Amino acid sequence: MRDSLEYFSKLKDDLSKSLEGFLKEDKYFHEKLLKLKEAIYKTKRAYVETESFLFCKGCAEKGIICCGEGLEWKLSAEEFFLNLALFSLEGKTLSFGNPLKDHCLFLGDKGCVLILTPLFCRNFFCKELQNFLGREKLIYLQSVLEDEAVLTFELCEYLKKKELFQGG
Ligand code: SF4
Numbered sequence: 001m002r003d004s005l006e007y008f009s010k011l012k013d014d015l016s017k018s019l020e021g022f023l024k025e026d027k028y029f030h031e032k033l034l035k036l037k038e039a040i041y042k043t044k045r046a047y048v049e050t051e052s053f054l055f056c057k058g059c060a061e062k063g064i065i066c067c068g069e070g071l072e073w074k075l076s077a078e079e080f081f082l083n084l085a086l087f088s089l090e091g092k093t094l095s096f097g098n099p100l101k102d103h104c105l106f107l108g109d110k111g112c113v114l115i116l117t118p119l120f121c122r123n124f125f126c127k128e129l130q131n132f133l134g135r136e137k138l139i140y141l142q143s144v145l146e147d148e149a150v151l152t153f154e155l156c157e158y159l160k161k162k163e164l165f166q167g168g
């Protein structure tokens with residue numbers, strides 16, 4: 001946990017310096033980011049509609065937390081940058097809050113603090129959740145997730161070619 005806190009805190013400091021310029025000067029990035037934001041909220045609405053969030057909330061109330069230690073490493077540096085940019089679009093700043101011991105660094109008091117979670121988390125449906133949803137809703141959620149996944153992939157590939165991700 002300590003290592004990941006140090007790593008992501010430093011990454012945040014380093015990337016924050018380039019963030020504003022990127023958002024203002026890179027039209028392609030800005031437009032795609034707006035589309036990603038829409039796609040993420042479309043996914044979130046689908047999770048609310050299908051009562052998945054409610055089901056997982058019930059789990060948390062029973063003290064079962066599936067956001068385990070180390071899962072923060074499933075988030076790539078590029079996805080982390082996308083989070084910083086999405087927070088900035090909303091006039092907010094990503095904060096690690098009070099990370100819980102033995103859990104994912106991004107798990108705060110009210111759940112995940114990220115706007116864009118790692119693909120691993122987006123695709124995680126435990127057996128109980130799968131049974132609760134049933135086949136039809138599961139397929140529906142996975143299809144809604146596709147826009148978010150494709151836009152994230154395209155943006156990450158774009159960012160990989162940029163100087164800020166090449167040790168520059
Ligand atoms: S995914 Fe499964 S284990 Fe995790 S919170 Fe939801 S119901 Fe609970």
Ligand code: SF4
Nearest residue numbers: 067071104107112121
């Ligand atoms: S959903 Fe968020 S808090 Fe949970 S494991 Fe994934 S990144 Fe961590």
